[in-house]
Amino acid sequence: MPIPKIILYYVFAPVPDPEAVRLWQRDLGEALGLRGRILISADGINGTLGGELDALKRYVRKTREFGPFAELDVKWSDGTALEPSPASKHTPYRPSTDFPRLSVKVREEIVSFGAPGELQVDARGVKGGGTKLQPQELHELVAARRDEVVFFDGRNAFEAEIGRFAGAVVPDVATTRDFVAELDSGKYDHLKSAPVVTYCTGGIRCEVLSSLMTARGFTEVYQLDGGIVRYGETFGDRGLWQGSLYVFDGRGSVTFSSDAAVIGRCVRCGGASSRMQNCTDVACRAQLVVCAECADHSSTIGCVEHAVH
Secondary structure (H helix, E strand, O other): OOOEEEEEEEEEOOOOOHHHHHHHHHHHHHHOOOEEEEEEEOOEEEEEEEEEHHHHHHHHHHHHOOHHHOOOEEEEEEOOOEEEOOOOOOOOEEEOOOOOOEEEEEOOOOOOOOOOOOOOEEOOEEOOOOEEEOHHHHHHHHHHOOOOOEEEEOOOHHHHHOEEEOOOEOOOOOOHHHHHHHHHOOOOHHHOOOEEEEEOOOOHHHHHHHHHHHHOOOOEEEEEOOHHHHHHHHHOOOOOEEEOEEOOOOOOEEOOOOOOOOOOEOOOOOOEOOOEEEOOOOOOOOEEEOOOOHHHHHHHOOOOOOOOO
């Protein structure tokens, strides 16, 4: 059985005709039997795809042949089980659980901060963003200025429930669109002169977040290049990261080694768990930590607003 893989990727670069790119990417993904989500805008591309290894390699190679996407930043990880896909010419398999289908869309933003007018992109990427740090450079900064460095989580608050950098500031945001109001609220003005390191799953949210922070007067902003994924590839669970990484696909979460700490706490029993599930209210987007033992009671488990008493 072939080994399924998942790629997480993005690049910020001016795209002259997003709709034409959408059609090309849709045809390419379908021909290769891939599933996942691709978002395209005038500022670049952002995607997560799953499939057979050779098909994904071909996808990356063909996508990088398009000039604006030549610097596509790609992270690889293992997927889950494969099932037959006889409709594909290039691979007889496709991911069975990680993604339900292939979705390729044009959006105003490839990561939805709700501030498209603020983002400035040129051929070199996002303008005015934070200084990029490789994982080893992050360690060097922390070693030199341990008591000053502030980790700032650029993800939705629920993602930090099962994994985060030690001592990180976790903004109270339910969606990425909440960040602009959160920054404008003044809650973090005391950090404007501190060395702030933004981090997120694969790096894309920090590209935008760090530019928003810089524009609001934060004077020393960094971003973890490649995000938590690249940090985990480098240091596993031997560094500053704690717990599991939440992912937006059928896997739910991933770890970087067998030694990963379990820092999440089940909302029902308080037991240690990295398992997450939706709020019992179908209209609610909240994600909650629920251990496997309490999952049988999932119909009565809701967020603070929708808890069943």
